[in-house]
Amino acid sequence: MFDFGVVIRHLDVLVSGYKFTILVFVLVSGAAFFSGTVLALMRISRLRCLKLAAAAYISVFRCTPALVQLAWIYFVLPELTGIPLTPFIGAVLASGLRATAFYGEATRAGFQAIPREQMDAGRSLGLSWFQRQRYVIVPQATRIALPIIITNMVGTLRQTALVSTIAVPDLMYQGRLLTSLLFKPVEILTVVAILYLALTVPLARLGDWLEKHWRTKVSR
Numbered sequence: 001m002f003d004f005g006v007v008i009r010h011l012d013v014l015v016s017g018y019k020f021t022i023l024v025f026v027l028v029s030g031a032a033f034f035s036g037t038v039l040a041l042m043r044i045s046r047l048r049c050l051k052l053a054a055a056a057y058i059s060v061f062r063c064t065p066a067l068v069q070l071a072w073i074y075f076v077l078p079e080l081t082g083i084p085l086t087p088f089i090g091a092v093l094a095s096g097l098r099a100t101a102f103y104g105e106a107t108r109a110g111f112q113a114i115p116r117e118q119m120d121a122g123r124s125l126g127l128s129w130f131q132r133q134r135y136v137i138v139p140q141a142t143r144i145a146l147p148i149i150i151t152n153m154v155g156t157l158r159q160t161a162l163v164s165t166i167a168v169p170d171l172m173y174q175g176r177l178l179t180s181l182l183f184k185p186v187e188i189l190t191v192v193a194i195l196y197l198a199l200t201v202p203l204a205r206l207g208d209w210l211e212k213h214w215r216t217k218v219s220r
Helices: 005-009 011-043 048-062 066-081 087-112 116-124 129-166 171-182 185-219
Strands: none
Touching: 005 011, 005 185, 011 048, 011 087, 011 129, 011 171, 011 185, 048 087, 066 087, 066 129, 087 129, 116 129, 129 171, 129 185, 171 185
């Protein structure tokens, strides 16, 4: 017989892991949102060196497994640099670098969807390149790319479960710990899955709503 009471009795352990999961997600998504914008600007830059550097970065982080990236940054990078990383810093760094590549590509699509006339209009008003980007291009590109970025956020949130492999005490780590101690994998891992769904489903619905809202607004 299943006994979900065991989960209730140890719910504080899962809650502590839940807080870590949310913290990692917020830090990674917040940092990647801004760094992804910079990466997108590099990707569409007229300077070939910036375009190639951005393209290489995106290729590396989009075409290699997230777990390999996490392991390489946490175990190999300290050996190369001599700078030790805590599990938490390693997890945020690896997840943030990966998310930057995906958010950057989404933002680049937003930039490319803006008519050239918008830039020309800003230039005719005497705005500098930085002012055109800040007041005209970036706000519009961000709005266009936001549904895709939110979809990528769902992926970022799911992949936070990987940080448990380097002993970050997130939700998945605590769930595995309780499972090994209490031998109740069905009950514990079911609740862990539900807790992840409680975050990912509303986020996915928000992305769907923004996409439909944007299409409706553009079609008018």
